[in-house]
Amino acid sequence: MKYALLLATACLLQACVKDQQDEINDGGWNHERSVLNIAFENQIGNATIDNLDATTGDIELSINVGAQPSMADVKLTNLELSYQARASIKAGDHLDFSTGKASFTVTSTLGETRTYTIKAKSFLEELVGSWTINALTIYGGTGPEYGGGAVMKLTDKPWCWKDATGPAKETDNTLTFTLDGVTAAGNPTGRCVNEAGADKTFADFIFQGSMNKEGKDDIDLKHFYRQIPEGESTWERDYTKGTITFTAKDGRQTTGSFIGSGEVSCGNGKSFNVENNAFQFALNGKDDWTNIYSDYDKFAKKPRLYWISVTKKK
Missing domain, CATH: 2.60.40.2340 (Immunoglobulin-like)
Structure with missing residues (x-):
């Protein structure tokens, strides 16, 4: 009798489980409509x-x-x-x-x-159209909490660069953006043409050997400051992340953001005022405590943030 009772109970439980599973499979419990x-x-x-x-x-x-x-x-x-x-x-x-x-x-x-x-x-993508480059500005320097940081235009220190190909050559350039479509991720994308201005010259961003604190050779700083490729490139703007990515013809990619007018706080009492619009890039420099406070440290060793200020052509 005991075993018969256990068997009956087991069969009843199995039937209940089967009924519940049938209900799940049939959707009899499911109110979801989202x-x-x-x-x-x-x-x-x-x-x-x-x-x-x-x-x-x-x-x-x-x-x-x-x-x-x-x-x-x-x-x-x-x-x-x-x-x-x-x-x-x-x-x-x-x-x-x-x-x-x-x-x-x-x-x-x-x-x-x-x-x-x-x-x-x-x-409507605001980038579409032509923009004039007005200035190139950095926030850089080792130990900003000890006064080692500064916000300054690259053209503020002309003796750090080659006269014929210094950063000043960029400030008459034109950036023209066209929209080609939208990616599967929902990001607008298109082409950017960075065209040299009346001087027909792009900056080479060569830091003068005479200002090199660790040697006598010139230093190529394009890896820091050539964030928007020369000539034609492609761009993709991710509004979810707040970024814009440029891809040069050789495949090199740079990623920053496009910001409107206002003050950007850099910390330690330093800030940068965006007059119209700017492309902002975070630069991966290295601390140089030996050469703290020098132009070499700020430009060549520990640049932190970089702005390419632009104004849209009417």
Whole structure:
């Protein structure tokens, strides 16, 4: 009798487990009807998805109108839903955002629905156009907490550079940006042409041997200061990370950020004022306590931040 009771109990438990598994497989428990991810052609960055309540949700995203032929015909490239949910639209469909909005419905396996309203903002890449380089500025120096740091233009110390090919040769250059499209990650990308100005000369960023504290040879500092390649390169702007990456024809890449007007704090009482716009790059210099306070230390050994100040042509 004891064994028969145990066997009956085991069979009952097994039946319960089987019933629960069938319910899981059939979705009888599943109320989920959420959008996990959504993306459209020429979308910039990631969409913001907000489930307002059990029946409504909002989605906000930006479409690059410089690359999108018509906001009335925008292609959905990716749609990820919660487990077993289904939607009234699918990847490959085209939505009409001519009014700035569009809606669709997500349905759970139990038949419950949530209606999402997509608010599509028009985005126009500010880089597109031509810019004049105004100045090249660094924040550099070993031991800024001991007075070793300074913010200064490369042209403030002309004796550190070659007269014919010093940094001053960059301050009449023109940067022209064109937009070619948007990457699968939602990053605008295109071409940049860095054209020498009236002097037809690019700076070579050769630091004079006469200012070299550790020898007599000239020092090539292009690895620090040639952040935007000469001639044509490609660019990609990642709004999620706040970066812009340049890729030269030889494959060398440099990454910085594009910032607007305002004061940039460098710490230790130092700051840099951006008048219009600037490309900002973090430089990986090395401390040189032996030559602290020297121009050699600030320019050649421990440059920290670098700004290429620009003004957009009208």
